[in-house]
Amino acid sequence: MRGNVFIAGLGLIGGSLAKSIKKSHPQATIIGFDIRPQEMGLAEALHVIDQSASSFQEGAEQADLIILAAPVIQTEEMIRELTSFRLKANVIVTDTGSTKKKIMECAQELLDQGITFIGGHPMAGSHKSGVIAAKEHLFENAFYLLTPSAHIDEKQLAILKKWLEGTNAKIIELSAEDHDELTGVVSHFPHVVAASLVHQAESYNHQNSLVSRLAAGGFKDITRIASSNPEMWKDISLHNKEVLLGLLENWQAEMNKVIDMLKEEKATDLFNYFHEAKDFRDQLPAQSMGAIPAFYDLYVDVPDYPGIISELTAYLAEERISITNIRILETREDVFGVLVISFQNDKDRMRAMNCIEKQTNYDLYLA
Structure with missing residues (x-):
């Protein structure tokens, strides 16, 4: 054209x-x-x-x-x-x-x-x-x-x-109304929740500085979106105020249910709560791009010896695979692997996975 x-x-x-x-x-x-x-x-x-x-x-x-x-x-x-x-x-x-x-x-x-x-x-x-x-x-x-x-x-x-x-x-x-409701559920509301989780961790960190160290693993991963541009998210939140208020009120009701289950020690209800959440989460499309930008992380369960990081990055360099970040996890509860390598897209991540599998016998996991 x-x-x-x-x-x-x-x-x-x-x-x-x-x-x-x-x-x-x-x-x-x-x-x-x-x-x-x-x-x-x-x-x-x-x-x-x-x-x-x-x-x-x-x-x-x-x-x-x-x-x-x-x-x-x-x-x-x-x-x-x-x-x-x-x-x-x-x-x-x-x-x-x-x-x-x-x-x-x-x-x-x-x-x-x-x-x-x-x-x-x-x-x-x-x-x-x-x-x-x-x-x-x-x-x-x-x-x-x-x-x-x-x-x-x-x-x-x-x-x-x-x-x-x-x-x-x-x-x-x-429609514009459907757009704001859908993105409110899967994007705007999660950003508010992630920010609230970080605020809670920060308040406890004043009492015990170990919180920030222990939060460097899975907690940091699930709250990554809290690092987004605060000016932008202030504007988005005010623009979608009605949808967000409804979602937050539903969230309060949901948390009250969890509080009740814990107070009354309703073991079966708690199991079902976590099990149903796991089932729905596991059924979400693995390769599709959703409302929140995906993070293309590869977890590598490596032994701790000098030169391991340079060894792996050399393998990737030989295949001309670019990485955006690399870090060692200290807190690994519910996370598989010691080393996390981040990539720009899923294609690079899968190429890296194949490359490392050919060169080593390390266990590899996708988030």
Whole structure:
């Protein structure tokens, strides 16, 4: 497809969309804008975009497709600005925000002007940030949720999907209300719970500093999402307040049931509680990318002797397999393996597993 694609917000998501769109539509012109001049310059230098816009308005007014790749609060501000611009008649506007109901309400003025706005949420991310971390395959096999309005022009929706085909994502259409409820359950609520678990550990750490040492194993793994951007999660939580409040009230009721089971020593009920949770968790798709970015960890049960880490990394280097992190676990309750090696994607993790299996007799486990 030909045309001007304007991406406002040149971070990981915006940069990766620029690369994936350019890959599948090489004749398109990718125009970028960011409030951080250094990111805009870097995006141009790295050929993530074809050219920079001198202003948000300049880029928007020459675009056939506008992608607002910014946090939800800033996205609302940009949508309000767009209502005063002289946009092309057939322009399509979409966003990448993690909440949709308030975004769609904000976009109603654009829709009333006859401008096509289709809410979007590519459900992928990375431990890295910024345009320098952008990659064209970031969204591959991830869910890409679209929330078109009830009276959307189906032709415009098809055009947006065509622009996004280079993402190789699984595109799903749903209402903004359903989006916020679903992502609230599987993404927003878990972030609140993870943060609360960390706060509880911190409070106990004041009494006994061993807590932070013992938390370095499985506890740190299950609370990793608490390390996400606090500014972003403040905005997401406020945007999806109604859904989160309902989930937290249900959570309180659930915890009261557990308290009752413990007080009354209801052994059978406790067994069933843990067993049912295990059954449902074990049935979750192992290879699919969900709402929370996956962590591609390989656990290696290695003996403790000098040079073991360099030995394993040498095997991986020979196969040109990149790793993102490597660490030794001190606390290993409910975790198999002493060494944890992290990878960017599942393909690299499986290649590493095969490589180490060929070279050693160590036991390997996937999280």
